[in-house]
Amino acid sequence: MPAAQQGPRARYREQTRAEIKEAALRQLADGGVAALALTRIAKDMGLSGPALYRYFASRDDLLNALIRDAYDDAATAMGAAAARSEAAAHGPRERLHALATAYRAWAVGEPHRYLLIQGSPVPGYVAPADTLERARAALGPFLPVFTGGEPGAGVAPVVAQMEAWLTADTAVADWVAAYAVEAAGDPAASARALAGAVLAWAQLHGSVGLEAAGQFTGMGHDGDSLLVAQIAMLADAFALA
Amino acid sequence: MPAAQQGPRARYREQTRAEIKEAALRQLADGGVAALALTRIAKDMGLSGPALYRYFASRDDLLNALIRDAYDDAATAMGAAAARSEAAAHGPRERLHALATAYRAWAVGEPHRYLLIQGSPVPGYVAPADTLERARAALGPFLPVFTGGEPGAGVAPVVAQMEAWLTADTAVADWVAAYAVEAAGDPAASARALAGAVLAWAQLHGSVGLEAAGQFTGMGHDGDSLLVAQIAMLADAFALA
DNA sequence: CCCTGACTGTTAGACTCCGTAACTGAAGTG
């Protein structure tokens, strides 16, 4: 829905919202979530304090908007990587590699945004419903990679659990069906896909999350080779070609 | 150094510091880092605001103390698990399993403390020097597990990088030598140990970090089976017995 | 035994930030 012909007022409003989010991301980049202060943003923009409340109901509201944007951004990055790899007629192993690399590139390119969506949440925090959908869009491209895999003994329990989850939660089943089209109607293949994607998520968060949090600074390896090793293990566990 | 015969004043001081940290952990547990407020702690303890500054120079100082404690706690938990597994004469694979399970148990038992040490840091934050040492103490028990492994092709690049790191950083070499006594003087075995430990760290953070951050709530699997699958992959990659 | 000094606590206050209330001016809209 392009806000183009929404009237000049609405357009200006969207523009200002975007400008606020830009300033917020700058503050986020140096100083973390704690450093994001509405008053400071206002000062940066030449506005005065409460004016921002015309655009965002609260600091949390702004933060949620940033989270949404980050998910969307990550999802499009992953979708693009999937399309590229698809176009290159890669095999599953190579596709997994491409997706993982894209994931890491996005995350370490903007670590503050990665930490925003995958970092420490407030204990009481419950993500808005659409967040779950966006997260699924970001991880969806991993699903079709594993449909043709042959899970080894180590990961078999996870596959079994996923099969149960698929029957219990239709939303998840729909998600899997939407991305892993080959597996549609095949419970075993769907469970494989889901298990692979979840494991990929965990593997990725392992190295990428630590790297984004700066835990690797001063260490004698680069995050890329670590990630490559992790996804190689995962590909082996599913006997990907 | 037991503060027992340090005079009654110093003893009382330590006791109050501990009491403050307790209250701080309670606030941390429900509400996250953002909810930790010195004034509220003071109110909880029947004190009034600035009194706490007699015990901690600042909010950050208190936070650092909590981080130190958390590392120490995690390190002793891991050390105990290692000792238990050693006593049971477990093989490397079983030892890895025991260590990983202990790691997860500590982390999900007190997720706020795990997130405190492995979660999102402030961008400009530089850990105090002793933190690195404590982190090494927590991860050290993983080192000896991998000395006898045979790294497969997927993880070989990481092993190679670790070998280079070991020659470049004597502190790391000392750390490895201290925990992986079998590998002392054997560069290849030391590199294997280091690579295994770093990969184990990444694997663990993958599932445990996501679980501690609450990302698995409402999902159809338990964190334990995911972790078990991940360490099985790692054990396979090093061909552990 | 008492006196001194260090230590623990207090209140007052400066500063920052979030968020609300009430008001003002200037657009867009009928």
Next chain:
DNA sequence: CACTTCAGTTACGGAGTCTAACAGTCAGGG
């Protein structure tokens, strides 16, 4: 052209960090 909507303002209350100045108290040396 009148009217309404909306963006912006100042004023304010509440919470939090931290400093400053001051008061009571207790340990330990002369």
